[in-house]
Amino acid sequence: MAAKKKKAPKPEKTEPPERNGILAGGNFIVDHVKVVDHYPEQEMLASILSESMSNGGGPYNVLKDLSLMGAKFPLSAVGLLGDDEAARWILDDCSRHEIDTSRLRLTSQSPTSYTDAYTVRGTGRRTFFHQRGANALLRHEDFDFSKTRAKIFHFGYFLLLDALDRVDDNGRTGASRVLQAAGEAGLITSADAVSTENERFAEVIKSSLPYLNYLFLNEIETGRVTGLRLRQGGEIQWSVCEDAARALIGFSVKNLAVIHFPEGTVACNSDGQIFRQHATALPETALRGASGAGDAFAAGVLYGLHENWSIEQSLKLGVCAAAACLGHPSTSEGVFPVEECLAIGEEYGYRG
Numbered sequence: 001m002a003a004k005k006k007k008a009p010k011p012e013k014t015e016p017p018e019r020n021g022i023l024a025g026g027n028f029i030v031d032h033v034k035v036v037d038h039y040p041e042q043e044m045l046a047s048i049l050s051e052s053m054s055n056g057g058g059p060y061n062v063l064k065d066l067s068l069m070g071a072k073f074p075l076s077a078v079g080l081l082g083d084d085e086a087a088r089w090i091l092d093d094c095s096r097h098e099i100d101t102s103r104l105r106l107t108s109q110s111p112t113s114y115t116d117a118y119t120v121r122g123t124g125r126r127t128f129f130h131q132r133g134a135n136a137l138l139r140h141e142d143f144d145f146s147k148t149r150a151k152i153f154h155f156g157y158f159l160l161l162d163a164l165d166r167v168d169d170n171g172r173t174g175a176s177r178v179l180q181a182a183g184e185a186g187l188i189t190s191a192d193a194v195s196t197e198n199e200r201f202a203e204v205i206k207s208s209l210p211y212l213n214y215l216f217l218n219e220i221e222t223g224r225v226t227g228l229r230l231r232q233g234g235e236i237q238w239s240v241c242e243d244a245a246r247a248l249i250g251f252s253v254k255n256l257a258v259i260h261f262p263e264g265t266v267a268c269n270s271d272g273q274i275f276r277q278h279a280t281a282l283p284e285t286a287l288r289g290a291s292g293a294g295d296a297f298a299a300g301v302l303y304g305l306h307e308n309w310s311i312e313q314s315l316k317l318g319v320c321a322a323a324a325c326l327g328h329p330s331t332s333e334g335v336f337p338v339e340e341c342l343a344i345g346e347e348y349g350y351r352g
Contacts, residue, residue, distance in 0.1 A: 019186065021074030022066060022306060023150035024039060025143060025178070026164075027057030027135050027157050028079040030086045030114045033291060033301040035121050035329050037120055038277040054291075054330035055093060056115050058156025058192045061295035061331050065321065067097035069303055070337040071134030078103035080138040086112035110134045119289040119329055126290055136162035140174040145185035152297070152306055157194035158205050161269050165204050173204055179211035188255075188305075190214040192298055193221045201225070202211070206277065210252040214305070216298045219261040222248070225265065230259070236257065239264040242274045256311065260322075263351060265315055277315040278352035280345050297322040303338065320345045 007109050031054045040046040042333045055064050058196065063075045073299040077099055081087035083106045090112065113133035119126050138161055145153070155178060159165055164174035179189045189212050193205060201224045219241065221232040226247045241259050245268035246258035258267040300321030304314025320341040328334030335341070 014055070016290050019149055019151040021076065021117075021150040022063070022152045022154060022302060023076040023078060023103075023145075023148050023187070024059030024063050024156075025078035025103075026059045026138070026155050027113065027160055028060045028077065028081060028090055029056030029130075029135070030089060030112060031056035031117050031328050031331055032114065033117045033288060033289070034120065035119050035289065037121060039118065039120050039125070039127060039292065040238045050329065052330050053089070054070060055332055056117070056292075057113070057160075058194075058295050058298070059154060059240075060090070060094075061292050062154055062299045063094070063099050064097050064332045065212075065292075065296050065299035065335045066303060066337040067099060068332060068337070069299065069341065071303060071306075073303065073306060074100065074150065076100040076103060077146065078252070080105050080107055080134045080142060082106070082110055082112035082134045084112055085107045102214040103144075107134050107137060110137055117291050119291060124287045124290040124326065130160075130165060132160070132162060135160065140177040140181070143178045143181060145182050145187060148185075148187070150187060152190055152302060153179075153187040153222075154190040154192075154302060155179060155182075156192040156295075158191065158202060158208065159198055160194040165200075167200070167203060167207065168344040171207065173207040175204070176208040176211055179208050183211055183213075188213045190216070190298075190302060192216040192295070195220045202237055206251060209248070212253050213255040214302075215253045215257045216294075216301070217248070217257075217259055218294055219259060222259045225251070227287070230261070236261050236263045238266065238276065242276075244269070245274065246272060250337075256296075256305075258301060258315075258317070258318075260294060265297070265318060267311060267315060269311065275311050275315060277312070277319055279319045281348045281351050282326060282344065283324045283348070287326050289329035290326060291329065293322045293325045295327035296332070296335055299335075301343065317342060318346065323348075 075296040300318035
């Protein structure tokens with residue numbers, strides 16, 4: 001009698017690796033930063049005191065900030081660049097900061113996006129002239145979340161990605177479909193906007209809110225979405241900011257709505273709990289430029305949330321990272337490792 005064949009053992013089920021890291025997608029821009037003595041009236045002259053080239057665009061800024069903060073988790077980029085020297089500058093810069101660029105695609109249809117950013121020495125106030133370039137061609141089909149094991153997907157900016165801002169016949173934007181796909185793939189979703197004059201501002205952003213875990217807006221952007229006046233008589237209205245943060249949660253943001261402004265930040269979670277954090281009391285003599293400060297703030301908060309810090313701790317790191325950024329005229333070069341960022345708050349204290 002033939003011996004019975006032994007059944008092959010069933011392969012053991014293996015759990016997929018725990019999600020780790022931040023994938024950021026959308027605007028990748030080269031910033032040409034110029035520090036001027038004052039901002040002139042039309043047809044008048046101002047002197048350029050210094051100039052430099054730096055990273056620009058929310059996803060790019062956040063990833064580079066996280067690298068400079070000493071993040072130990074993976075950092076990855078997704079976006080569209082022109083096939084030009086500016087694109088190669090971006091790819092080299094990302095490589096130096098250990099940012100995975102395998103999802104950054106090149107196109108010959110448009111140049112790499114760039115911004116001429118003018119910062120007034122003494123006030124830090126900024127004015128931007130932007131070439132939309134390749135970013136305008138980025139579509140929701142360019143995003144594939146099937147192979148990433150990132151924990152968080154950060155998207156930006158709403159209102160600066162033409163194809164993704166377009167509203168279709170179903171009232172959906174391409175950005176909303178990107179964020180929906182990221183969430184369905186298991187990523188925590190996060191997004192930011194750009195301050196711009198656009199009659200469709202609220203419509204574009206509201207389309208994506210049901211697919212967002214975290215939303216970052218400044219007081220100007222928040223006012224355009226909620227219809228509330230967060231700054232009155234030049235003063236930030238903290239109680240109105242709280243109402244606005246609750247309103248954003250009411251518009252279906254899932255976990256956390258964060259409003260930031262020079263004086264600090266207000267956030268609201270899905271339970272309606274409000275969090276306040278004043279900005280650091282950094283002296284005006286330490287200010288070198290405000291370019292990238294909002295993205296540095298977002299990077300600090302996302303660092304904390306990725307590492308499962310409390311919301312309070314995450315917001316504190318956010319304002320400290322923003323303070324570090326203010327110490328340099330470029331977008332990210334002022335950002336320090338986490339401990340050094342937090343030391344700014346320890347040294348100067350907080351407003352309020």
